[in-house]
Amino acid sequence: MAKYALSPLAPEAFPKLPVIKGARFATHAAGVRYKGREDVMMVALDAGTTIAGTFTRSATRSAPVLDCQAKLGSAPEGEAVILVNAGNSNAFTGKAGVASVQAITGAVAEIMEVSPNRVFTSSTGVIGEPLPHGRIIDALDALKGKLDENGIENAANAIMTTDTFPKGSVASFEINGKTVNIAGIAKGSGMIAPDMATMLVYIFTDAQIAQDDLQALVSSFTDTTFNCITVDSDTSTSDTLLMAATGASGVEVSHDTKAFREGLHSVMLDLAHQVVKDGEGAHKxxxxxxxxxxxxxxxxxxxxxxxxxxxxxxxxxxxxxxxxxxxxxxxxxxxxxxxxxxxxxxxxxxxxxxxxxxxxxxxxxxxxxxxxxxxxxxxxxxxxxxxxxxxxxxxxxxxxxxxxxxxx
Amino acid sequence: MAKYALSPLAPEAFPKLPVIKGARFATHAAGVRYKGREDVMMVALDAGTTIAGTFTRSATRSAPVLDCQAKLGSAPEGEAVILVNAGNSNAFTGKAGVASVQAITGAVAEIMEVSPNRVFTSSTGVIGEPLPHGRIIDALDALKGKLDENGIENAANAIMTTDTFPKGSVASFEINGKTVNIAGIAKGSGMIAPDMATMLVYIFTDAQIAQDDLQALVSSFTDTTFNCITVDSDTSTSDTLLMAATGASGVEVSHDTKAFREGLHSVMLDLAHQVVKDGEGAHKxxxxxxxxxxxxxxxxxxxxxxxxxxxxxxxxxxxxxxxxxxxxxxxxxxxxxxxxxxxxxxxxxxxxxxxxxxxxxxxxxxxxxxxxxxxxxxxxxxxxxxxxxxxxxxxxxxxxxxxxxxxx
CATH class of the missing domain: 3.10.20.340 (ArgJ beta chain, C-terminal domain)
Structure with a gap:
């Protein structure tokens, strides 16, 4: 799938990621820009899932980023959906870009029967070209039909642009005798480039945690992981990290739970390092x-x-x-x-x-x-x-x- | 003299620079680091010459920069000397670097019979290696013997490191029926690199101007010329601009004199542009x-x-x-x-x-x-x-x- 030679710093293999109960994944070749590869991924999250996120601080951030930011912190009512496309970042696309986000989130909400407030989208790829959102909407039925709790590795592949390897990381640990899992995927290789890279990160856990606690952890750890990496000093208009906690393990955690903190920090740091190791042209x-x-x-x-x-x-x-x-x-x-x-x-x-x-x-x-x-x-x-x-x-x-x- | 191919943005030829009465130039092959080329230049400035300067704001600036900064603003009593070597920047050389500056300025003061407070030195080249100041001191007698009011083009050549062309600029204009000349030379191609580039600029005029007026003009114009260029965002530990006004034209000017302001700004902007045009690897x-x-x-x-x-x-x-x-x-x-x-x-x-x-x-x-x-x-x-x-x-x-x- 990669256009460029595999990074010499790539890990030997994609890690084996655990199933996160309450999260199902689907991918599809929607033809947004690339031919012959899957370029859209959907995550369906069970009712009650709490979602936190951190985003680029760029003054010219993209329409999907602004839409995600507006929705974060709303009550975790009903199911939620994350939908991501590669090939077009829908950034610097003016009012048409906002309309594309509304068209996609509206269609997802209808087909998946969720509130539009619970639909989060990301787009990565070329800047300044209109997003052919019709192709994405046309793929929604297929995506819905393919949803599978084992689909996370395919999702990691579908969001790649100039990446030379898919990025995944896992932490599993016990709390009160019960296993809690955290699984994350990421893409990114330059901080940004049209038709190229943006950093996108999606992390899933079956822990049960309040949204404000989850947001506090994600914000704090972003500062010492993703905000401490640089490939080329250039900052994307689309950088997005979304974290979803389904609660399906039945294990309640807070921002103080040591094992959860350590596990989440380790996954975020590992993914951040993988982004650098896939930095455009990186050999060291x-x-x-x-x-x-x-x-x-x-x-x-x-x-x-x-x-x-x-x-x-x-x-x-x-x-x-x-x-x-x-x-x-x-x-x-x-x-x-x-x-x-x-x-x-x-x-x-x-x-x-x-x-x-x-x-x-x-x-x-x-x-x-x-x-x-x-x-x-x-x-x-x-x-x-x-x-x-x-x-x-x-x-x-x-x-x-x-x-x-x-x-x- | 240049190690790299001539920049495609280089001017067709070095400009014809006018004699600045009161300023004489000499160059010599002292063997500081390079073999078979002149690598030291001296400027002898008549008594009464006012000197202004601007310097790198780096927190790790070099010993000669700190020495120049300490001396600026002292009264223009007696003759003055500027001495510059290429090949070694005497930066990050600890106490030995300070001792080298003292040894050179002391020797220049003695041989040229000027106050040490009126001796300004610059060094450009490799960082962190001891400056073989003995080789420079050994060249002082030869330099003294070669001083010539027509030597400025040779001086522009002697201070080059990774530069692919020598940089010069001129402004001549009339004030109250008398001609005033400004002639400047510069070197620099990356903002810095050991064994490579630092930006050095020397500008001479036969106008008569008070030191504080000259300093005000130089500082102000530096902000909109040299401080507005960038090759690679990296800032030298040695960047130095020195301006000397000999007064030999007999034309008194102030910071308000329009023709002088315009001429000086034009020389500074032209030299700044030439530094960018010789930026390492520049094609545009x-x-x-x-x-x-x-x-x-x-x-x-x-x-x-x-x-x-x-x-x-x-x-x-x-x-x-x-x-x-x-x-x-x-x-x-x-x-x-x-x-x-x-x-x-x-x-x-x-x-x-x-x-x-x-x-x-x-x-x-x-x-x-x-x-x-x-x-x-x-x-x-x-x-x-x-x-x-x-x-x-x-x-x-x-x-x-x-x-x-x-x-x-």
Whole structure:
């Protein structure tokens, strides 16, 4: 299904995801844009399912994102449906885009016999072209007929655009002797590109949890997972994370339930990492740890400045232990730094300290670290106790190839 | 002298720069890092010359930058000297870097018989390696012996690193029947890279102007010229602009003198554009105009978000009129925008308006514009009257080649 070669950072296989009772999946080849592949997926969720979500903060966000945001937080009355298409993002499509969302959600509500307020849609693909929503509506009967609690892997495939592998993650754990499952899928490889990537994430659990508790958890964990990854510093107009808790396990949890918190965080972090590992042109997966900053927020500013620097990212692509570019990225970030206090490590190797290269550092040590597929760069600013970790990938010729291709 | 192929955006020839009375130039092959080329330049400035400057705001700025900043604004007593080396930036070199600056400025002061407070140095090149300042000091006698009022073009060549052409600009105009000249040189091609680029700019005039007036003009014009260009969003630890007014024309000017203001602004803008045109891997020179923003500052945030977006820059490299990526960059910038009010033009072609593609726009029109070597992208936000213009280049395979090369 993928147009580009499989990412060298791809996992060996799609994980075996558990059935989430109360959630059924269907996929269909609606021909929105792609030929010969499934490009629409539907999730039907049992009555009582609570739904939370987080979305792009872009000022130019898409019509489906605005529609989802307006519906979140309404009472979990009756069944709910998530409907997603690949191939067209319905973003920057003006009033026609709003009309497309209304047409689709109205048709879903009618065919699935749910309230329009319980229909959530996402679209990913080319920006600025009218969404041929008729093709999606024409597929609804077929989708309804195919709904299956085992369909989540197909759903992960149907939402791909420039992704080179489908992304899934699972956490299963016991609470009071009963098993609770969390299963998530995601797509995304550049932060955005017309005809290309947007990040979409759907997570399902059979735990029973109040909507406001679920929203609080999802918002909090988004800040330290999906909001801490960057492929190219560009932010989609369509990024969407939706989480549905069906309650079918009969296990009640809250935002304080440790096992649920840990399981959900682990699924979100795993999916976030998979998005980076499928970053357009990525050959290296890079963890940036910043400690010793004035605040956690300032640590993240530094970490993102390093993670988004084209010079740092091309150095990583070239397997060059170029710590001078890390110094540069810290200097330009705008957050506080004292040149003579900061230290830099590549992996476990102390590269620079006290404003200069470490006296024991030898270039071969750094060069050896840079040959790895997964690299950790750690910066300690020596100022206070603020810290942050972000994840990124290298910037390679393949990124240019993917994104400098003419669209048509 | 250039390691890389001449930029396709290079001017046909180095401009003929006028003699600036009171300023003499010398260059020498000191062997700081490069072999077989001149890599040090000296400017000797007559007594009474006023000097102004602007510098990188990086928190990790280099020792010579900090030294220059400390000296600016002191009284113009006696002669002054500017000394610049290429090959080593003396950045992130700890206490040894400070000692190198002191050794060089002390030696220059002694040999040239000037106050150390009137010696300004810059260094550009690899980060984090000790500056072999002895080689520079050894060259001072030779430099002193070569000083020549016609040496400015050689100086422009001696300060190049990854530059593919030397950069010069001139403005000559009459004030009260007397000719005033401004001549400037610059180097820079990436915002920074070890062993590579830093932006250095030196401008000379025979006008007579008070230091605070000169500083006010230089600071103000820097904001709308050099601070409005971006090659790769990365900011050097060494960026330096120094301006020297010898007064030798006998023409007194102030920050209000229209001809002087216009001439200086034109030289600064021309040099800034030349830096972009020599941007690492640049094949296209791109002007981004943003109007209708809430404030000028917000207009610049939007313009820089567009200019720095890897997806916008790769689209330009691919000659793809991909206005969806422009929408994305506006959306992510953090400054105010209303999707349904903004309009986008490529050249004179109205591409998008009122939140969607313009009804009369045809893709061929945009595609034709994108084939040009110089492209203007204009965005009107439709909110208020804030405006800004910035300049950038495309992001090509050559940028990756230059920057993913292993250093050694």
């Amino acid at each position: 997966f890079v963890t940036i740890n910043v400690t010793g900053a004035k605040t956690n927020a300032e640590a993240k500013v530094h970490a993102m400045s390093i993670a988004n620097s084209p010079l740092v990212k091309t150095a990583i692509a070239g397997e060059d232990p170029n710590w001078g570019r890390v110094v540069m990225a810290i200097g330009k970030s705008g957050a506080a730094a004292d040149r003579d206090l900061l230290s830099i490590r590549f992996g476990d190797i102390l590269v620079a300290e006290k404003g200069w290269v470490s006296p024991n550092y030898r270039e071969e040590q750094g060069a050896a670290i840079m040959k790895n597929a997964e690299i950790t760069i750690s910066v300690d600013l020596g100022l206070a106790h603020g810290e942050a970790t972000v994840w990124t990938c290298d910037l390679t010729h393949t990124y240019i190839e993917i994104n400098a291709d003419y669209r048509s | 020179f791109v002007t981004i105009n943003v109007t209708g923003a809430k404030t000028n500052a917000e207009a610049k945030v939007h313009a820089m978000s567009i200019a720095n977006s890897p997806l916008v820059k790769t689209a330009i490299a691919g000659e793809d009129p991909n206005w969806g990526r422009v929408v994305m960059a506006i959306g992510k910038s953090g400054a105010a925008a209303d999707r349904d009010l903004l309009s986008i033009r490529f050249g004179d072609i109205l591409v998008a308006e009122k939140g969607w593609v313009s009804p009369n726009y045809r893709e061929e029109q945009g595609a034709a514009i994108m084939k040009n070597a110089e492209i203007t992208i204009s965005v009107d936000l439709g909110l208020a009257h804030g405006e800004a213009t910035v300049w950038t280049c495309d992001l090509t395979h050559t940028y990756i080649e230059i920057n993913a090369d292993y250093r050694s």
